[in-house]
Every structure is written in C-alpha cells, then in structure tokens.
Amino acid sequence: MKISVIQLPVFMGNRQHNLQQMENMLAKAVTSKPDVVVLPELWNTGFYPKPIKKFADLDGDGIKKTMSSLAAKYMVNIVAGSVPVNRNGDVYNTSYIFNRSGELTAAYDKVHLFSPAGENRDFTAGNKITVFTLDGVKCGMAICYDVRFPEYIRKIALEGINVLFLPAAWPIERVMHWDTLTRARAIENQLFVVAANGISDPDEGDFHLGGHSAIIDPWGEILAQGSSDNLAGEIIEAKLRLGIQAQIRATIDVFQDRKKELY
Template sequence: FGDLINTYSKVHLFGLMAEDQYMSAGAKESVFELDGVTAASVICYDIRFPEWVRTQMAQGVKVLFVVAQWPEPRVQQWEILLKARAVENQAFVVAVNRVGAGPEDVFSGHSMVIDPLGNVVLQAKEHEEGIFTADINLEEVDRVRGQIPVFEDRRTDLYH
C-alpha cells in the first residue's frame, strides 16, 4: 500500500487524561519529505506548545499535519490553536480529529485544512466522518513568507 516515510511519538503527554501512565513521551521532532514537500507532524496536545511546533517549522516546513483526539467541549480551542499555528508559521495546517465517543468524552471531529493566512480551506462538519480532499497551492507559503519574514526576523538569541 505504500512506504513508511515517517514515524513520530507524541512529545507532550496530556496529564488530565493520564497519558503519562500508559505512554512514554517522544523525544524527537517529526520533519520529513512528502512527495518533495517538507512537512512535519504533531499529535493532539502538542499543538498547545507553539515553541515545539516552531522548532520544526523553522526547518522550511510548508505543511503541518496534526492528528488528534480533541474533545467536543474544547473544539473551539482546537480551531483557534490550529489557525494560530498556521498564521504564526505561515504554512498550511492539515488537521484530523476523532469522531465518536469514549468512556468519558465525546469527540466531534471538525477536521480542517487551514492556509498560511489562517483561512479555513476545508472543514468537516460536526460529527462528520469521511475522507475529505482539498486543493492547496504550496506557492502560497512562499508568497506569504515573502511578505512578512517572521522566520528571518526571529531573535533566537533572546529565546530560552
């Protein structure tokens, strides 16, 4: 069915769901080439750590993939954080979220594709399962990065 091109272990474990009792945190980033495009991936809670995402995005990443099991009560935060990661990194964000229910939580989907300016290109409806497609123009990443050079203007000498 294809070749494995990348693996990633979630770096930030979510203590409120006791993930640390069942999983070990990853310790490496996830930058890879997908059909000639530099991409990266993170898992769920990782999107709450912009410094972790930026560490990867600063390597020329144009598309960030996010897989998640984000609960329905916080779906608005999911959308805000994804848009913020797209805007601050001037990249496309392709995010898929679980649909269904667990013993204590409901997961309502809201999978999304967001462009480098934070515009929603595609959004699955609430509780909608399926395979979705969206056309993206990767030249838009270069255009946006050329207008506001956030990667060049970073002051890494001040960041801890």
C-alpha cells in the same frame, strides 16, 4: 498537493470495527485521487481503553503491514494518524507515514502527553521531532496536545517544512480551543496545517470526540472543515497551493524578523 482527511467515527476499544471503517472510508477517499490521506489520533482504539498495553500493537508490526499494503494498493501517501505501539514493554502513541509505494517513510512518537487524562502514566513520551518528504514536499508531524506548545511547533517549522500534519483525539468540550490553536499555528508559522480529528457518539462513553478536522492555509484561511455532529464520519478535501507560502513569507517575513538572541 491534494489532501484528504478522514474524520473517522471511532468506537472505544473496538479495533476490528475501527479498522473496517477506516478501510471503507479510505477506499472512498482515494476515488478523488488525493496525494495524501490523513487519519486521526488513536483511530484504531479510541482515546483510550485501559489497560492500553492490551490494545497496543507489538512493535507496530500489524498496523505497519496493513497501512503499507493499503498505501501501495491505492498508490497514495498515507499519514496514518496514530496508534498505540508496544516497544520493549513501553507503550508509545505513534504515527507512521507511508509513501505511494507502501514504504515506511517516517515515524513519530507523541512528545507531549496529555497529563490531565493520565496519558503520561500509560504512555512513554517521544523525544524528537520528525520531518519527512512526500512527493518532494517537506512535512512535519505533531499529535493533538503538541499543538498547545507553540515553541515546539516553531521548532518543527524552523526545519523549513511546508505542511504540518496534526492527528488528534480532541473532545467536543474544547473544540473552540482546537479551532483557535490550529489556525494560530498555521498563521504564526506561515505553513499549511492539516488537522485530523475523530468523531464519536456522546452515548458511547464519557469521551466525545469533537470532529472539526480542518485543512488550513498559511494565512489561517480554512480550506475545508469537518462538522462536529456527523457521527457517520466524513472526508474533507482541499488542494494546497504550495506557492503561496513563499509569497506570504515575502510579504511578512516573521522568520527573518525573529530576535534569535532573545528567544
């Protein structure tokens, strides 16, 4: 499975600009014929303009139509990062996943909302994990702050996934945490982690997205990584050798050796 991660340059509150940038970079990404293209968290708005409800897509209809059309046009699976979605008056931080035919395969509402930034006051939290299949490969979803909860990522891993997709809007100030946590989740769960962060100009507001998107294998090896200073954005790519997951788990079988009676 070949993965392309679009490390999008995100402009706060400028949905039209962000959408155009995404479409331009997606058109470039598909020239290398990836199986899956991945976008960052809140790529269309930034993290995040207020009041967020003003920027939220009603029932996700607009974004679903756009991303479905693009997935079908390029015949590529798209993990469409996340966007703010207004459902019945509540705003969710929602990820949509589309297959090569443009069909909506799955959706995920971010479970752990980043309370230090007040996300828990402006968004409604999701309450379930999301597992889906792309091209026969079992995948799971988490968003940004979710990665700080290893018990939650382990719960997803126990569903037997091969790949965890992790869109984020992670700040440059804590990019070391991002690098460490994404590798740790890959190593301890012996799965591939595809972590897609945005990038932003430090002169464009107080929240500076730190880049460092990464594609990580089950040994914790970084197969591809974005920079933290390319404000034009970039595309990182890697091919996942899915067969190594079984080899690694046969070598160090942490799932068999778990003490389920204790934790």
